[in-house]
Amino acid sequence: MTPIAVPRLRWVAHATVEVGTPIPLDVVPDGRRQLIPVQGGQVIGEWNGTVLDSGVDRQTVHDDGSVTIDAQYPVLVAGGATVIFVARGVRIAGDGDGAFATSLLLEGEAPEGVGATVYVATGRKSVAAVEFDIFEVT
Amino acid sequence: MTHTLAAPPMTLVFTIDVSVEAPVVLSDSPVGRRVFIPIVGGTVRGPRLGGEVLAGGGDWAVERANGVMDIHAHYLIRSDDGVVIEVDNRGHWREVPGGQPYFVTAPVFSVDSDRYRWLTHHVFIGMMHEVDETRITIDVYAVEPPRNAGGMDLDT
Numbered sequence: 001m002t003p004i005a006v007p008r009l010r011w012v013a014h015a016t017v018e019v020g021t022p023i024p025l026d027v028v029p030d031g032r033r034q035l036i037p038v039q040g041g042q043v044i045g046e047w048n049g050t051v052l053d054s055g056v057d058r059q060t061v062h063d064d065g066s067v068t069i070d071a072q073y074p075v076l077v078a079g080g081a082t083v084i085f086v087a088r089g090v091r092i093a094g095d096g097d098g099a100f101a102t103s104l105l106l107e108g109e110a111p112e113g114v115g116a117t118v119y120v121a122t123g124r125k126s127v128a129a130v131e132f133d134i135f136e137v138t
Numbered sequence: 139m140t141h142t143l144a145a146p147p148m149t150l151v152f153t154i155d156v157s158v159e160a161p162v163v164l165s166d167s168p169v170g171r172r173v174f175i176p177i178v179g180g181t182v183r184g185p186r187l188g189g190e191v192l193a194g195g196g197d198w199a200v201e202r203a204n205g206v207m208d209i210h211a212h213y214l215i216r217s218d219d220g221v222v223i224e225v226d227n228r229g230h231w232r233e234v235p236g237g238q239p240y241f242v243t244a245p246v247f248s249v250d251s252d253r254y255r256w257l258t259h260h261v262f263i264g265m266m267h268e269v270d271e272t273r274i275t276i277d278v279y280a281v282e283p284p285r286n287a288g289g290m291d292l293d294t
Contacts, residue, residue, distance in 0.1 A: 004265045004266070004267045004275065004277045005238065005265055006265070007148055007242070007263050007265050007279055008145075009145035009146065009148070009281075010145070011145060029250075030248075030250075064255075066258070066259060068258070086228070088244070088246050089261045090258065090259055090260070090261065090283075092259060092283070099283060100283075101146070101260075101261045101281055101283040102261060103244030103246075103261050103262075103263070104244075105228055105229070105230075105244065115206075116206040116208075116230040116232045116240070117230065117240070117242075118229050118230065118242040118243065118244050118263065120145075120146070120244075120261060120263065120281055122146055122281075122283065135145050135146075137242050137263055
């Protein structure tokens with residue numbers, strides 16, 4: 001094994017993201033594709049942000065019921081510029097309360113100490129909103 | 139209202155040892171340059187996966203003038219039992235004053251195999267290390283998801 005650091009997760013913020021009605025797309029070899037409009041929300045924690053009404057989660061719903069999450073949406077980070085949240089991960093069938101996990105990258109000119117960092121998000125989905133905690137990988 | 143959750147645990151599942159060749163410059167400007175770094179082979183070893191890295195992929199990276207490098211590598215792994223796994227690995231390299239560089243990614247795997255379904259049912263973190271100009275090693279950690287009764291399990 002190589003002398004690589006062991007990753008640690010440090011909580012930095014909680015996010016609430018409002019989502020719209022799914023838009024069905026097509027059937028692909030991996031499953032059924034749909035778009036989830038991202039319509040707003042808030043990030044509150046060590047740094048704050050406002051989710052803008054311009055994003056989308058390109059989901060693939062698989063035969064086993066799991067959902068691949070591939071979301072991109074703009075977030076205006078307080079004291080900084082607008083970045084794109086790039087969230088990729090999975091929600092598993094059988095998790096009745098909609099538990100999911102993604103990685104999270106911030107694309108764009110994020111403020112010092114916020115950008116050029118990999119995050120992990122874990123949370124839950126309800127009908128009209130998604131709530132998650134954001135952890136920095138250190 | 140802010141809810142603070144305990145961080146999910148992470149488990150080392152395998153290490154990818156990637157062989158690369160010299161970067162090809164795609165564009166160059168005062169704010170940085172885009173390069174393509176060819177991936178020409180490698181190995182995968184660890185408790186959850188063994189295999190080889192197939193030639194033909196690469197890293198479409200952006201080297202920013204502020205010292206940050208954005209990573210976006212795309213390549214294939216073939217497991218020891220013959221299953222091809224697609225790797226899409228994005229993240230960042232940056233210097234840390236007085237310490238080792240921050241070199242962390244979030245690899246996403248795609249595979250059409252029940253045996254390796256766990257690769258598509260988890261989130262992963264890649265802890266990267268540049269051995270030299272021709273070799274990068276990646277310790278891949280699975281993030282244990284929030285669990286409910288009947289949730290996913292790394293051992294199934």
